[in-house]
Amino acid sequence: MAVHPTLEDAKGERNLRLAEANNPSSKVLRLPASEPLKLACDQLLGPISIAYETYGELNAEKSNAILVCHALTGDQYVASTHPVTHKPGWWSTLVGPGKPIDTNRFFVVCANILGGCMGSTGPASIDQRTGKPYGLNFPVITIGDMVNAQVRLIDHFGIDQLFCVIGGSMGGMQVLEWAASHSERVFSAVPIATAAWHSSQNIAFHEVGRQAVMADPDWCGGDYHAFGKVPRNGLAVARMAAHITYLSEDALHRKFGRNLQDRSKLTFSFNADFQVESYLRHQGSTFVDRFDANSYLYITRAMDYFDLAAERGDVLANAFRGTKTRFCIVSFTSDWLYPTRESREVVHALNAVAANVSFVEIESDKGHDAFLLEEPEFFATIRGFLSAAGVKRGLKV
Amino acid sequence: MQKYTYASGTARVDHQLIAEMVAPGSRVLDVGCGDGSLLQLLAETKNTDGRGVELSRERVNACVMRGLSVIQGDADRDLADYPDQAFDYAILSLTIQATRQPKTVLENLLRIGRRAIVSFPNFGHWRIRTELLFTGRMPRTRNLPDPWYTTADAHLCTIKDFADLAEHVDAEVEEAVAFNTSGQRLPIRHSIALQNLLGEKAVFLLRKRHVE
Numbered sequence: 033m034a035v036h037p038t039l040e041d042a043k044g045e046r047n048l049r050l051a052e053a054n055n056p057s058s059k060v061l062r063l064p065a066s067e068p069l070k071l072a073c074d075q076l077l078g079p080i081s082i083a084y085e086t087y088g089e090l091n092a093e094k095s096n097a098i099l100v101c102h103a104l105t106g107d108q109y110v111a112s113t114h115p116v117t118h119k120p121g122w123w124s125t126l127v128g129p130g131k132p133i134d135t136n137r138f139f140v141v142c143a144n145i146l147g148g149c150m151g152s153t154g155p156a157s158i159d160q161r162t163g164k165p166y167g168l169n170f171p172v173i174t175i176g177d178m179v180n181a182q183v184r185l186i187d188h189f190g191i192d193q194l195f196c197v198i199g200g201s202m203g204g205m206q207v208l209e210w211a212a213s214h215s216e217r218v219f220s221a222v223p224i225a226t227a228a229w230h231s232s233q234n235i236a237f238h239e240v241g242r243q244a245v246m247a248d249p250d251w252c253g254g255d256y257h258a259f260g261k262v263p264r265n266g267l268a269v270a271r272m273a274a275h276i277t278y279l280s281e282d283a284l285h286r287k288f289g290r291n292l293q294d295r296s297k298l299t300f301s302f303n304a305d306f307q308v309e310s311y312l313r314h315q316g317s318t319f320v321d322r323f324d325a326n327s328y329l330y331i332t333r334a335m336d337y338f339d340l341a342a343e344r345g346d347v348l349a350n351a352f353r354g355t356k357t358r359f360c361i362v363s364f365t366s367d368w369l370y371p372t373r374e375s376r377e378v379v380h381a382l383n384a385v386a387a388n389v390s391f392v393e394i395e396s397d398k399g400h401d402a403f404l405l406e407e408p409e410f411f412a413t414i415r416g417f418l419s420a421a422g423v424k425r426g427l428k429v
Numbered sequence: 430m431q432k433y434t435y436a437s438g439t440a441r442v443d444h445q446l447i448a449e450m451v452a453p454g455s456r457v458l459d460v461g462c463g464d465g466s467l468l469q470l471l472a473e474t475k476n477t478d479g480r481g482v483e484l485s486r487e488r489v490n491a492c493v494m495r496g497l498s499v500i501q502g503d504a505d506r507d508l509a510d511y512p513d514q515a516f517d518y519a520i521l522s523l524t525i526q527a528t529r530q531p532k533t534v535l536e537n538l539l540r541i542g543r544r545a546i547v548s549f550p551n552f553g554h555w556r557i558r559t560e561l562l563f564t565g566r567m568p569r570t571r572n573l574p575d576p577w578y579t580t581a582d583a584h585l586c587t588i589k590d591f592a593d594l595a596e597h598v599d600a601e602v603e604e605a606v607a608f609n610t611s612g613q614r615l616p617i618r619h620s621i622a623l624q625n626l627l628g629e630k631a632v633f634l635l636r637k638r639h640v641e
Contacts, residue, residue, distance in 0.1 A: 360493065361500075379500055383507070386515035388478075390493045391500035393486055412494045420496025 056083040056151025057115040083151025084143035088135035100142040101199030101206035107150040110142040132415040146181040149324035168254035200224035200403035212351035227374035229339035238332040241270030268316030280366040280399035348381035442612040455517035461524030465492035508537035553587030553625040604634040
């Protein structure tokens, strides 16, 4: 693997990002071609890399491990500084010493998903058969494939049963997939702001994002790496549209209203007159600096394909029959991307199999993004649930 | 976390009675579990595996923060999801009078639990009877403090009424206890008519006569 740039010779964020996609700053588990991953599309993928971070210590019984699953544009840097943006970890308010996911008590693992671009095998990774990035030669993957890759990592640690699998949004889908397909390996599960299948409206938003990327001439049919280009505009537009869905009308109104950006009157042009326009443009352009456009296509596709019930005779309860996992399901009042009723569907299915389930709807006006923010009631719920589950698991307080 | 000391009398009297009826180590569903104090009492004194359903979001969140397994839900709407005989006991404490369909709720309790435990305020209590008789207005007591236009209690009943409903849904009354305003248990030898007159609240332990 010598054809791609290394961290040392990386110049600018694009190179840095490409370097991170193949030689991440974090730890990496590299599985040889002899141990390929069998994908839902029936292809074998290998060799594969799984880039991950860990926090805290695994106890002797290996019973205190928490797997954190990240969302669409997240990564393994859940509680450590991001190597490209140099920002704090995306859940550093929730994960850390003395935090609700207390790294003094728990061994926390977070891996970049399969299909991601921060060091786990994805479309920006070098395909060893060609020596070039996979691009569109990367197979279409599913949430189940992502989870199967995580299973390899958990096997690598010799952990039979995770104390908890937790995540929000697409991370929550992975939590549900873990609980449905590997229930004996999950003592407790916390799916947050998520659903058991991707709704038609959510597929629609994703399609807008993908079309924006693919309409950008710099996408080059997915082969932009070869031409030294990046579909900046397309990916930025995709991010701008998606970002709106992560907020709520109230939150947008409170933050921006109709306020003008650094000007006192309208310019009668298409410049960013309004603060909200300027904000979205900023969100779009900073995202492009840290994320691979093809990864965005593949991951959104995996989310669209997610449907726990469809694989099980269209009965969601079948996904959880006989489960001994303790569930804590969390939704947020103003989340219209994964509304409370979709969490309630999961609760109903779990009730139908008399599973051990808690369900909390948190009052927040911050929309879907609330799961990434410091909401005191949300944090207290996670802390309370984990400590009660810890007692049941026999973990030392 | 608030601890319940069983002997100190801090637990609600109906909770103590319910705890006496529950066998150790059983699976319990508490419908309308409020702040979770009964679930916690049962966990601490009877080592139960408990679940709760509660309408108020704030109370649900408080329960989960205390480490109890509770979901936000509605006795009228959400009990239908549960499979038959999923619990040893399905408990409805001081909640049946606030449901829209008490008969359906009771039938669901008897289906979900091998036994159902229901406690309720007794509208046949002499104080309520006299208040209605002498004032001509809807009675307001310590037990039922809200005026008729704000109370959530849509289906108040007497001990006799409840016994009739139990008969109507083919439930066998294994135990029925009433207690007076000082929280004292009324002697078991009292007739149902006397219990209905002197009992402020009642707790019934029921089971379905014929399980299909």
